[in-house]
Amino acid sequence: MQAASASALSALADPPARMVDGAAMDYLLIEAVNALRVSSAVASARAKKIEHDMVEAGLVPPPPPPPPAKQQNPRDSASSTSGKIPGPADEDEGVRSRLEAIGMHVGGNFAERLCRDRPLFSDSLDVIKFVCKDLWVSCWDKQVDNLRTNHRGVYVLQDNAFKPISRISSWEGRQEALKRAKLYVALPAGIIRGALSRIGFQGTVVPEITTLPQCTFQIKLPKNT
Amino acid sequence: MAIFSLWVINKAGGLVYQRNFADGLAQLTSNEYLVLAGTLHGIHAITSRLSPAGSSSGAQVIEGETFKMTILLTATGTKFVLLTSLAEATADSVLQRVYEAYADAVMKNPFHTPEMPIRSEGFDTRITSLIGTGQP
Secondary structure: OHHHHHHHHHHHHOOOOOOOOHHHHHHHHHHHHHHHHHHHHHHHHHHHHHHHHHHHHOOOOOOOOOOOOOOOOOOOOOOOOOOOOOHHHHHHHHHHHHHHHHHHHHHHHHHHHHOOOOOOOOOHHHHHHHHHHHHHHHHHOOOOOEEEEOOOOEEEEEEOOOHHHOOOOOOOOHHHHHHHHHHHOHHHHHHHHHHHHHHOOOOEEEEEEOOOOOEEEEEEOOOOO | OOEEEEEEEOOOOOEEEEEEOOOOOOOOOHHHHHHHHHHHHHHHHHHOOOOOOOOOOOOOEEEOOOOEEEEEEOOOOOEEEEEEOOOOOOHHHHHHHHHHHHHHHOOOOOOOOOOOOOOOHHHHHHHHHHHOOOOO
């Protein structure tokens, strides 16, 4: 009984900093993904046109002809055995990298504010724990559900009900919803990556969604720490 | 410290929901799961008569060498069975929350026929957010 009331009191006395308005973040994410998808389609169309013009002018050798049609289904972009990345994955890559860049910016600034009164981090595990607790609470109002590590720089953070994707559903079924949800986790992945890089760890963050409200982030930190 | 799987058995003994989480259990066909659930239903009914100390509602925990089965019998006759590793201490509270998720996502679903297999995405989502992958 004592322990419960003490922790409740400390939560009241020193409330965790909430940096993000949840509803505004949801709306922003929805609109941002759509706007960036259109914008990156325009950008990639422009790049393709320039490349086409250069080929026409003879400045650049023409690209190798597309591999023989082994695709039974032109929409089947899942297999990459042919070596040439088909269209839709390309465009997604553009949107994803822009979302991640925005997230990195945001994450870096978050980390600056959240770390203001904190003592120095002792090691990389401490930094990851800070991400799991403070960053997650201030952005998405809960803590990470599961943290695993191989003690060699790879950390897996698992959230059973990740807030940005918890309300995604598609009338075409669960698989469709899962495919579309993959884009919406690019911004949070960027936030984590930005926070880590501002603290000093240049790593990579790879988000993965297997079943819908559950999302895992695989963080790879460089070896020297 | 892992949750292996969750079964929901209706009041007639038929399996209405089965889901695996962490690995640790053998892969069985859906027919085998149905047979096992029916067997468990029968055994549970027998154990309610075997109590040496007055009336009993049936077995609540069945422990094996490598796993344990926690059974929550509700007032309506539905059984929630959680298969976990021996060290898992939270089975009872997890089952309570599964029961709440069942009442919210399945019983209030107007398209769900009672005592029939559960095919509800809302229930699946709630269970995922509750149990995740079953690993601590």
